Amino acid sequence: MAEEQAPGPTGDKLLKVLTALSNPHRMRIVAALTERRNYVSALAREIGMGRPLLHMHLKLLEAAGLVVGSLEVADDGKTVKYFEVAPFLYEVTPEVIREAARTLTDTREGPAKADKTAHTTKEEAK
Amino acid sequence: MAEEQAPGPTGDKLLKVLTALSNPHRMRIVAALTERRNYVSALAREIGMGRPLLHMHLKLLEAAGLVVGSLEVADDGKTVKYFEVAPFLYEVTPEVIREAARTLTDTREGPAKADKTAHTTKEEAK
DNA sequence: TGTTCCTGTCAAGAAAAGCTGACATGGGCC
DNA sequence: GGCCCATGTCAGCTTTTCTTGACAGGAACA
Numbered sequence: 633m634a635e636e637q638a639p640g641p642t643g644d645k646l647l648k649v650l651t652a653l654s655n656p657h658r659m660r661i662v663a664a665l666t667e668r669r670n671y672v673s674a675l676a677r678e679i680g681m682g683r684p685l686l687h688m689h690l691k692l693l694e695a696a697g698l699v700v701g702s703l704e705v706a707d708d709g710k711t712v713k714y715f716e717v718a719p720f721l722y723e724v725t726p727e728v729i730r731e732a733a734r735t736l737t738d739t740r741e742g743p744a745k746a747d748k749t750a751h752t753t754k755e756e757a758k
Numbered sequence: 759m760a761e762e763q764a765p766g767p768t769g770d771k772l773l774k775v776l777t778a779l780s781n782p783h784r785m786r787i788v789a790a791l792t793e794r795r796n797y798v799s800a801l802a803r804e805i806g807m808g809r810p811l812l813h814m815h816l817k818l819l820e821a822a823g824l825v826v827g828s829l830e831v832a833d834d835g836k837t838v839k840y841f842e843v844a845p846f847l848y849e850v851t852p853e854v855i856r857e858a859a860r861t862l863t864d865t866r867e868g869p870a871k872a873d874k875t876a877h878t879t880k881e882e883a884k
Numbered sequence: 885t886g887t888t889c890c891t892g893t894c895a896a897g898a899a900a901a902g903c904t905g906a907c908a909t910g911g912g913c914c
Numbered sequence: 915g916g917c918c919c920a921t922g923t924c925a926g927c928t929t930t931t932c933t934t935g936a937c938a939g940g941a942a943c944a
Binding site: 781783807808810811814815831834835836837 | 931932934935936940941942
């Protein structure tokens with residue numbers, strides 16, 4: 633497989649990613665997690681925001697595949713959920729948008745056809 | 759100082775761009791304009807949405823620097839406002855987000871310091 | 885003049901996103 | 915047991931975004 637022509641993400645996927653990142657809080661969350669992985673409560677204190685809120689933002693980021701969380705048991709037996717950023721790379725250009733728009737299932741009806749194409753975006757890169 | 763280390767966009771700028779693109783309608787608008795420049799009314803008919811609405815979305819996209827509009831006078835004398843996509847290229851990675859987050863002026867007070875740094879993003883590229 | 889097509893803006897309602905406080909669970913530990 | 919810290923979820927309120935219909939101005943043209 634020499635040089636794949638970079639398929640680009642699905643419209644819905646890209647939309648989810650862009651939506652997830654288009655919020656100052658979530659940008660800061662990603663930024664903080666880029667420095668080091670952390671668990672919810674601690675992160676909430678670090679960036680000064682309520683746990684429920686942070687929890688919601690994290691869920692959104694995770695759904696977009698930008699961060700991943702794992703429930704772990706610390707040394708003292710405490711159950712803690714650590715989050716860390718998932719390596720990702722999206723190139724945003726008019727062409728990418730144009731291609732992505734072709735696979736938008738929008739229209740508040742529901743996924744017309746869950747195109748499960750293995751969008752080898754470019755993630756896992758780096 | 760040879761080789762600038764790719765400054766990356768301002769947090770606010772990137773946020774504006776991501777926000778502008780995180781909407782199916784706006785993605786389609788950019789997609790449509792990528793095919794060919796067009797004026798508001800025609801574009802509205804093409805992608806089937808009301809003018810007032812399209813007008814608002816275009817304003818948002820223009821504010822983010824993703825499209826540019828120019829009021830022109832067609833051959834028949836009609837005043838028409840043509841829009842076209844502005845070439846842009848944003849690489850979205852955890853690192854970019856981390857850097858961008860450092861310059862977020864968020865907090866609904868107002869730009870604490872309009873950092874007019876010539877964010878040589880990478881625009882005009884292509 | 886009246887019609888048509890373009891531009892732009894506003895008011896007001898509908899929908900979605902953001903945020904908070906309260907509640908419930910589970911496991912160490914004094 | 916009672917206290918502390920962690921997780922998660924819900925109901926409900928606030929704020930923002932989205933969307934529509936109506937209106938106003940400008941210029942060509944029959």
